[in-house]
Amino acid sequence: MxxxxxxxxxxxxxxxxCDRVRELGLTPNEIPGAVRVxxxxxxxxxxxxxxxxxxxxxxQEAVAVSKPWKLVSREVKPDDTVIDVRGVKIGGGAxxxxxxxxxxxxxxxxxxxxxxxxxxxxxxxRGGAFKxxxxxxxxxxxxxxxxxxxxxxxxxxxxxxxxxxKDTETLKVVAEVADILQIxxxxxxxxxxxxxxxxxxxPVMLKRGIASTVxxxxxxxxxxxxxxxxxxMLCERGIRTFETMTRNTLDLGVLPxxxxxxxxxxxxxxxxxxxxxxxxxxxxxxxxxxxxxxxIVEVHPNPSKALxxxxxxxxxxxxxxxxxxxxxxxxxxxxxxx
Ligand code: PEP
Ligand code: MN
Numbered sequence: 001m002x003x004x005x006x007x008x009x010x011x012x013x014x015x016x017x018c019d020r021v022r023e024l025g026l027t028p029n030e031i032p033g034a035v036r037v038x039x040x041x042x043x044x045x046x047x048x049x050x051x052x053x054x055x056x057x058x059x060q061e062a063v064a065v066s067k068p069w070k071l072v073s074r075e076v077k078p079d080d081t082v083i084d085v086r087g088v089k090i091g092g093g094a095x096x097x098x099x100x101x102x103x104x105x106x107x108x109x110x111x112x113x114x115x116x117x118x119x120x121x122x123x124x125x126r127g128g129a130f131k132x133x134x135x136x137x138x139x140x141x142x143x144x145x146x147x148x149x150x151x152x153x154x155x156x157x158x159x160x161x162x163x164x165x166k167d168t169e170t171l172k173v174v175a176e177v178a179d180i181l182q183i184x185x186x187x188x189x190x191x192x193x194x195x196x197x198x199x200x201x202x203p204v205m206l207k208r209g210i211a212s213t214v215x216x217x218x219x220x221x222x223x224x225x226x227x228x229x230x231x232x233m234l235c236e237r238g239i240r241t242f243e244t245m246t247r248n249t250l251d252l253g254v255l256p257x258x259x260x261x262x263x264x265x266x267x268x269x270x271x272x273x274x275x276x277x278x279x280x281x282x283x284x285x286x287x288x289x290x291x292x293x294x295x296i297v298e299v300h301p302n303p304s305k306a307l308x309x310x311x312x313x314x315x316x317x318x319x320x321x322x323x324x325x326x327x328x329x330x331x332x333x334x335x336x337x338x
Contacts, residue, residue: 001040018030167193203232207237248273277313
């Protein structure tokens with residue numbers, strides 16, 4: 001249930017409603033938003049009677065929320081969530097490009113990539129330090145050293161950084177450096193990790209699970225938001241299907257649906273979504289044409305030598321060309337490049 005407060009409601013009225021919700025054994029969640037004050041109620045098993053709240057002082061109306069994921073829904077928060085990452089705004093209109101290597105491999109590799117993508121218009125630097133690899137024999141990331149190199153790249157270029165947090169054990173060290181915590185596809189339903197990043201209050205990018213429905217994905221986002229952290233963006237990175245020509249099937253069809261049902265910013269990852277470098281540019285153009293808030297791609301100075309995800313990495317020249325295309329698409333849509 002959502003309690004919408006009247007424009008004349010005082011902080012005491014809001015407190016009164018929250019106290020009443022707690023008396024009923026439920027949880028009040030104050031919904032951030034510039035236009036109105038609202039309180040989302042969670043924790044109820046069945047439907048709640050609006051009459052329980054309708055006549056409390058300051059209440060304009062009590063409305064039932066039909067979706068199982070409450071706090072991430074547009075029913076509860078109609079305005080777009082905008083996440084401010086060191087001055088880069090994700091959500092609310094502009095398209096923000098994020099780029100960098102799959103894994104941080106060396107100082108030279110990450111600094112040269114950061115400089116190039118920054119020059120071409122990327123605003124956020126990506127790079128994995130703790131890597132979740134399918135095989136235990138594959139490169140697992142430079143770990144703490146990788147984080148230090150990302151921090152150095154941020155100092156040099158001024159770009160905020162996004163990096164994956166693989167488990168609760170390393171959350172503290174990763175969160176000390178990361179500006180955005182990436183939860184990978186393999187961890188989308190790691191509920192302890194979701195709760196921990198929810199409690200931390202740092203921006204989170206939640207990737208869609210390898211075989212997850214939109215409902216499961218939004219329920220995972222609800223874990224983070226219900227801990228009080230509304231700074232969550234969703235990242236479509238392809239799902240497992242019967243097709244083997246691509247690594248995953250990039251599910252572009254869900255993007256307009258997501259836009260209608262959730263207020264969270266939407267990011268697309270055409271690199272993992274296809275697994276094929278030559279498909280990344282066209283799928284980036286397609287994703288941009290749907291009007292998403294962010295696109296994240298993998299770039300490497302020498303893809304054939306990459307320690308992870310080489311086949312999908314763009315060369316510097318490919319990234320330059322891709323940024324030209326992105327500018328054309330956003331201009332055609334009347335959208336700005338963040
Ligand atoms: C990555 O971003 O390098 C990564 C491992 O992504 P995903 O979790 O989508 O596979
Ligand atoms: Mn990767």
